Amino acid sequence: GHVFIHAESSLFSLPCSPIEMEVPNPTFHWVHDKEDYGNLKVSSQGHLLFNQFQAGESGNYSCTISYMEHGLSESQTFHYSVLGYHVLGGLETVLLFQSKHCEEKWTKRFLWILQESLGQLAAEQHCKFQLLGASCFPTLNEPLRKVFVEVHLQVSFFGPHWDERCISQDQEKVIDCYHSVVRQNIWQVQLAMNSFFKEHKFFHISGADIPHVIFTNNFVGFLETKHCSGGYGQTKQLQRCLDCCIVCPPGTFSPPKDSQCSPCPVGTYSLMYGMAWCTPCKEGLVTRTAGTSSMENCVEEGEAKQALGAASQHPVFYCGFLSLYSSYYCYWTHQESPVLSPKASKRVHVTKMMEKMKKFFGFSKESPHDGPASVTANVTNSLDPSASQKADTEKKHEIPSLTTTPNLDVTKKTSPVSL
Template sequence: MRAWVLLSAVLSYLAGVGRQRTSLFSRKGFVYGTVGHPVKIYVELHQNSPILVCMDMNHASKETVDPTFLWIGPNENTLTGNSRINITNTGKLIVKDFLEGLSGLYTCTLSYKIIKAETQEENTIKKRYDFMIFAYREPDYSYHMAVRFTTKSCAGRYNGLLFRVLKKILDNLISDLSCHVIEPSYKCHSVKIPDHDFIYELFIAFQVNPFAPGWKSVCHESADCEDTTNHNILKARDRIEEFFWRQAFILYHHFNKTVPAMHFVDHSFQVIRVDNCRPGFGKNEGLHSNCATCCVVCSPGTFSPDVNVTCQICVSVHAYGATSCP
């Protein structure tokens, strides 16, 4: 279970609010500041941020005299005139439809007065609260799979024929999900079975990928497509797993003593999920330990040009979400 609280349930009453991750949410779904310590917040791409409060929880529980609030956004920009930024008169901020470029340091200065009752003397107090907000997206799933088939010999054309037929069957099995088999390969090895002689087996490996030609058509013009592609790749995994389970079932229930020379080796099916991040995003457990499984936007000084899982260093990058190194 992820260490950071997933707040979609807590904030479901707010229209359009997506998934955010942080540690300082109140029961009402607000995020409070901490003096001297930036609060890290992770907002899913194209969703709304949580409600940021220009106070710490201690001040929020007491009365405040003549409070004023000044919000400064990334690059020291005053947060005015931006249709995505909503600031209330009580100092609460929400960012709508969060994008990569909105990531960065958000600072709020709270000014308020302390009045001595006996003299009416006023003192103005200022406190600064920092919020580091990062856009993130869920990783794209793919699956590495491996199976084994017995064969008569490591020589001859039938091994290659079986390999090609198997790939075609699997592609047809998942084509309606916009998934396909990529990087297929096989090798033939001799295997010594305990209390038996040597046998020959084909060790087959391949990857199941959710980006077959035309895959964008399944997104239905959605800004993000991870939910759809990840749902489809999970269905593809289940279909392929069932396919090989049926091979084992047929072998044991439809053949008596005569077993085909080339057949699926029971219990040989293996599957490993592989996560990839879109360009401009990457994983960094050290920097983003509270969103370690997320693909977080690459920070200034880093970039990611492909569907890898890490952001690379590039000192000439000064923006979030860079996909190239100038």
């Protein structure tokens, strides 16, 4: 049957048998559709253990219990379809900092220091901060001398040990516990962030290759969100929580905030559960149909055209985020009109939150915090560390390219970085 495990669950134990079996000296053998027993964590009682459950761990599992009965070797095999899910609830945060400079290299260092500073707060609140983008634009009062740096963060409440209050709950009631934790954390994180920026109003950037630059926090705004994470969709498979987001299976994808699992367009594929984007086939290759889950189905275009026959097709241009320095990948492919919904072609999301914040608060209503303290960092090296540390640092501290605007129309690039 189906087994639903919440994303980032601290510990989930799946028994080999759905009913308790009293057999002498049993042995257990677990198999996943992508890996064998050797790479799976199994307890002495034969329970399959998941720690900090990830979307990619979803899939089909089977467990065989073997034992001796009346001198004969017996075995029974049980099959499970494990699916990740998460309850709704999150925050988007806009931070406005005032500075005299808008140089990208200085602002990137500031963002790096900001993430380092927020790391402790994230650990205390059992949440995760994801840096979505940053923009630079002139102030209204002194447009030639001062600038605003807008930082856009997404807050996920599913950080390490976020569910410690719910681990001992009965599985029938655990979803109610998850909802309760998220509702409580929505307010706790807002209070914690407001307190943090009252205590850390100034961020000092200095170094041998840059002048002394100060970034002063002027505004902290929040917007509560209720949408699925990338790679999840509201498929209504979990009867006890119809609005919960279920992991998208291979062959489908769901961009952040889409909340719908859509088939991968023709010419693309997704290998794993929980994919936010589909991977394009190599140049000159295309898939025969939409919803492909294997790169082996990428064939030469001539073969694909014969397979598609007279199906109605039209070219579509897709873009998706790859990494910090390459920004987006883009490619042409073909889409069968009867197969894909309009949402399937919406590959680049441009958030409207900052415009809402501007309309509601207005830039003239700056709210400086009382009791300022200072966060000081003397940056003497490049943001890229030595070769031996470069891979780990880039994974943890990817910084999005700064978007500079000559007016107050702010354009963001989504460039996620998890803390």
